Protein backbone atom coordinates (compact mmCIF):
# COMPACT_ATOMS: atom_id res chain seq x y z
CA UNK A 1 0.00 0.00 0.00
CA UNK A 2 1.52 3.31 -1.10
CA UNK A 3 1.57 6.09 1.48
CA UNK A 4 0.63 9.71 0.75
CA UNK A 5 3.30 12.29 -0.03
CA UNK A 6 4.95 13.86 3.00
CA UNK A 7 5.48 17.47 4.04
CA UNK A 8 9.09 18.66 4.27
CA UNK A 9 8.19 21.95 5.93
CA UNK A 10 5.86 22.76 8.80
CA UNK A 11 4.39 25.39 11.08
CA UNK A 12 5.86 24.19 14.39
CA UNK A 13 9.51 25.05 15.01
CA UNK A 14 12.09 22.39 15.79
CA UNK A 15 12.92 24.25 19.01
CA UNK A 16 9.31 24.06 20.13
CA UNK A 17 9.10 20.30 19.50
CA UNK A 18 12.28 19.77 21.54
CA UNK A 19 10.90 21.93 24.36
CA UNK A 20 7.50 20.22 24.56
CA UNK A 21 8.54 16.61 23.92
CA UNK A 22 7.68 14.28 26.78
CA UNK A 23 7.06 10.56 27.06
CA UNK A 24 3.27 10.35 26.78
CA UNK A 25 1.46 7.46 28.45
CA UNK A 26 -2.10 8.72 28.31
CA UNK A 27 -3.77 8.79 24.90
CA UNK A 28 -7.22 8.95 23.36
CA UNK A 29 -8.15 6.31 20.80
CA UNK A 30 -8.89 9.03 18.20
CA UNK A 31 -8.14 7.84 14.69
CA UNK A 32 -5.07 9.12 12.83
CA UNK A 33 -5.13 10.11 9.18
CA UNK A 34 -3.13 8.27 6.55
CA UNK A 35 -1.17 11.50 6.06
CA UNK A 36 -0.13 11.55 9.73
CA UNK A 37 0.86 7.88 9.55
CA UNK A 38 2.90 8.50 6.40
CA UNK A 39 4.63 11.51 7.95
CA UNK A 40 5.61 9.59 11.11
CA UNK A 41 7.15 6.71 9.13
CA UNK A 42 9.01 9.10 6.86
CA UNK A 43 10.41 11.03 9.84
CA UNK A 44 11.55 7.78 11.43
CA UNK A 45 13.28 6.12 8.51
CA UNK A 46 12.08 7.54 5.22
CA UNK A 47 14.30 8.37 2.25
CA UNK A 48 15.32 12.03 2.46
CA UNK A 49 17.96 12.15 -0.28
CA UNK A 50 16.70 13.29 -3.68
CA UNK A 51 17.22 10.45 -6.16
CA UNK A 52 19.23 8.63 -3.49
CA UNK A 53 18.86 6.14 -0.68
CA UNK A 54 19.91 8.03 2.45
CA UNK A 55 17.37 8.28 5.21
CA UNK A 56 15.99 10.48 7.96
CA UNK A 57 18.21 8.81 10.56
CA UNK A 58 22.00 8.57 10.44
CA UNK A 59 23.34 5.03 10.00
CA UNK A 60 26.84 3.68 10.62
CA UNK A 61 28.34 3.15 7.14
CA UNK A 62 24.87 3.77 5.69
CA UNK A 63 24.16 0.06 6.30
CA UNK A 64 20.54 0.74 7.40
CA UNK A 65 20.10 -2.37 9.52
CA UNK A 66 16.73 -1.30 10.94
CA UNK A 67 13.13 -2.19 10.16
CA UNK A 68 9.97 -0.53 11.38
CA UNK A 69 6.72 -2.35 11.95
CA UNK A 70 3.47 -0.48 12.53
CA UNK A 71 0.99 -1.91 14.98
CA UNK A 72 -2.32 -0.46 13.81
CA UNK A 73 -5.40 -0.77 16.04
CA UNK A 74 -9.03 -1.23 14.98
CA UNK A 75 -10.15 2.09 13.41
CA UNK A 76 -6.63 3.29 14.25
CA UNK A 77 -5.77 4.81 10.89
CA UNK A 78 -8.30 6.01 8.36
CA UNK A 79 -8.57 3.58 5.47
CA UNK A 80 -6.42 0.86 7.05
CA UNK A 81 -7.36 -2.47 8.60
CA UNK A 82 -6.03 -3.34 12.04
CA UNK A 83 -2.83 -5.33 11.85
CA UNK A 84 0.94 -5.39 11.70
CA UNK A 85 2.50 -3.61 8.72
CA UNK A 86 6.10 -3.50 7.52
CA UNK A 87 7.44 -0.15 6.34
CA UNK A 88 9.37 -0.13 3.07
CA UNK A 89 11.34 3.13 2.88
CA UNK A 90 12.35 2.75 -0.79
CA UNK A 91 8.81 2.85 -2.10
CA UNK A 92 7.47 4.75 0.95
CA UNK A 93 4.86 2.04 1.33
CA UNK A 94 3.67 -0.51 3.87
CA UNK A 95 2.76 -4.15 3.49
CA UNK A 96 0.42 -6.09 5.73
CA UNK A 97 2.17 -8.85 7.69
CA UNK A 98 -0.63 -9.96 10.02
CA UNK A 99 -4.28 -8.95 10.36
CA UNK A 100 -6.02 -8.15 13.65
CA UNK A 101 -5.89 -5.74 16.56
CA UNK A 102 -2.85 -6.88 18.51
CA UNK A 103 -2.43 -3.86 20.78
CA UNK A 104 -3.47 -5.67 23.97
CA UNK A 105 -1.22 -8.64 23.21
CA UNK A 106 1.76 -6.32 22.66
CA UNK A 107 0.92 -4.41 25.85
CA UNK A 108 0.87 -7.71 27.78
CA UNK A 109 4.22 -8.66 26.21
CA UNK A 110 5.48 -5.27 27.43
CA UNK A 111 5.30 -6.42 31.03
CA UNK A 112 1.60 -5.48 31.22
CA UNK A 113 1.94 -1.79 30.33
CA UNK A 114 -1.73 -1.70 29.38
CA UNK A 115 -1.72 2.03 28.57
CA UNK A 116 -0.15 0.90 25.28
CA UNK A 117 -3.46 -0.67 24.19
CA UNK A 118 -5.32 2.67 23.81
CA UNK A 119 -3.40 4.73 21.22
CA UNK A 120 -4.28 3.97 17.59
CA UNK A 121 -0.71 3.21 16.53
CA UNK A 122 2.59 1.92 17.81
CA UNK A 123 5.79 1.94 15.79
CA UNK A 124 8.12 -0.93 16.58
CA UNK A 125 11.79 -0.27 15.79
CA UNK A 126 13.74 -3.46 15.10
CA UNK A 127 17.36 -4.21 14.26
CA UNK A 128 18.68 -6.95 12.02
CA UNK A 129 22.22 -6.94 13.34
CA UNK A 130 23.72 -9.09 10.56
CA UNK A 131 23.20 -6.20 8.13
CA UNK A 132 25.75 -4.13 10.06
CA UNK A 133 27.91 -6.65 11.96
CA UNK A 134 28.96 -8.07 8.57
CA UNK A 135 30.82 -4.78 8.14
CA UNK A 136 31.73 -3.70 11.67
CA UNK A 137 31.76 -6.92 13.67
CA UNK A 138 30.32 -6.77 17.19
CA UNK A 139 30.57 -2.98 17.18
CA UNK A 140 27.74 -3.01 14.65
CA UNK A 141 25.36 -3.97 17.46
CA UNK A 142 26.24 -0.73 19.24
CA UNK A 143 25.77 1.24 16.01
CA UNK A 144 22.32 -0.27 15.41
CA UNK A 145 21.20 0.63 18.94
CA UNK A 146 22.39 4.20 18.46
CA UNK A 147 20.47 4.35 15.18
CA UNK A 148 17.32 3.20 16.97
CA UNK A 149 17.71 6.18 19.30
CA UNK A 150 17.91 8.57 16.36
CA UNK A 151 14.76 7.08 14.86
CA UNK A 152 12.97 7.28 18.18
CA UNK A 153 13.79 10.96 18.63
CA UNK A 154 12.61 11.70 15.09
CA UNK A 155 9.30 9.99 15.90
CA UNK A 156 8.97 11.96 19.14
CA UNK A 157 9.59 15.30 17.44
CA UNK A 158 7.45 14.58 14.39
CA UNK A 159 4.58 13.48 16.65
CA UNK A 160 4.76 16.77 18.56
CA UNK A 161 4.90 18.76 15.31
CA UNK A 162 1.70 17.01 14.19
CA UNK A 163 -0.07 17.89 17.44
CA UNK A 164 0.27 14.30 18.66
CA UNK A 165 2.29 12.65 21.40
CA UNK A 166 4.51 9.59 21.55
CA UNK A 167 5.56 7.18 24.25
CA UNK A 168 8.66 5.01 24.32
CA UNK A 169 8.88 1.49 25.65
CA UNK A 170 11.99 -0.60 26.10
CA UNK A 171 10.55 -2.94 28.73
CA UNK A 172 9.15 -5.94 26.89
CA UNK A 173 9.85 -9.61 26.35
CA UNK A 174 11.55 -9.75 22.95
CA UNK A 175 10.40 -13.27 22.02
CA UNK A 176 6.82 -12.51 23.03
CA UNK A 177 6.71 -9.34 20.90
CA UNK A 178 8.15 -11.21 17.90
CA UNK A 179 5.65 -14.03 18.37
CA UNK A 180 2.64 -11.70 18.65
CA UNK A 181 3.67 -9.64 15.62
CA UNK A 182 4.57 -12.63 13.44
CA UNK A 183 7.82 -10.93 12.42
CA UNK A 184 11.12 -12.66 11.52
CA UNK A 185 13.14 -13.61 14.64
CA UNK A 186 16.19 -11.90 13.10
CA UNK A 187 14.34 -8.55 13.36
CA UNK A 188 14.99 -7.87 17.04
CA UNK A 189 12.66 -5.30 18.60
CA UNK A 190 14.49 -2.49 20.41
CA UNK A 191 11.84 0.18 20.98
CA UNK A 192 8.06 0.35 20.81
CA UNK A 193 6.64 3.83 20.37
CA UNK A 194 2.90 4.28 20.86
CA UNK A 195 1.60 7.38 19.04
CA UNK A 196 -1.69 9.22 19.15
CA UNK A 197 -3.59 12.23 20.44
CA UNK A 198 -2.68 13.05 24.02
CA UNK A 199 -5.38 12.07 26.53
Ligand SMILES: Cc1cc2nc3c(=O)[nH]c(=O)nc-3n(C[C@H](O)[C@H](O)[C@H](O)COP(=O)(O)O)c2cc1C
Pocket residue numbers: 021022023024025113168169170171172
Ligand atom coordinates in the same frame (compact mmCIF):
# COMPACT_ATOMS: atom_id res chain seq x y z
C1 LIG B 1 15.46 3.21 26.10
C2 LIG B 1 14.26 3.71 26.87
C3 LIG B 1 13.35 2.79 27.37
C4 LIG B 1 12.18 3.24 28.03
N1 LIG B 1 11.26 2.32 28.43
C5 LIG B 1 10.09 2.74 28.98
C6 LIG B 1 9.07 1.81 29.29
O1 LIG B 1 9.18 0.60 29.07
N2 LIG B 1 7.91 2.30 29.81
C7 LIG B 1 7.73 3.63 30.03
O2 LIG B 1 6.65 4.00 30.51
N3 LIG B 1 8.68 4.54 29.76
C8 LIG B 1 9.86 4.13 29.22
N4 LIG B 1 10.83 5.05 28.87
C9 LIG B 1 10.58 6.49 29.09
C10 LIG B 1 11.37 7.10 30.23
O3 LIG B 1 10.79 6.72 31.44
C11 LIG B 1 11.35 8.63 30.05
O4 LIG B 1 12.03 8.96 28.85
C12 LIG B 1 12.00 9.37 31.21
O5 LIG B 1 11.19 9.24 32.36
C13 LIG B 1 12.18 10.86 30.91
O6 LIG B 1 10.93 11.46 30.62
P1 LIG B 1 10.61 12.21 29.24
O7 LIG B 1 10.87 11.24 28.11
O8 LIG B 1 9.15 12.56 29.34
O9 LIG B 1 11.48 13.40 29.15
C14 LIG B 1 11.98 4.62 28.23
C15 LIG B 1 12.92 5.53 27.74
C16 LIG B 1 14.03 5.09 27.05
C17 LIG B 1 14.99 6.10 26.46
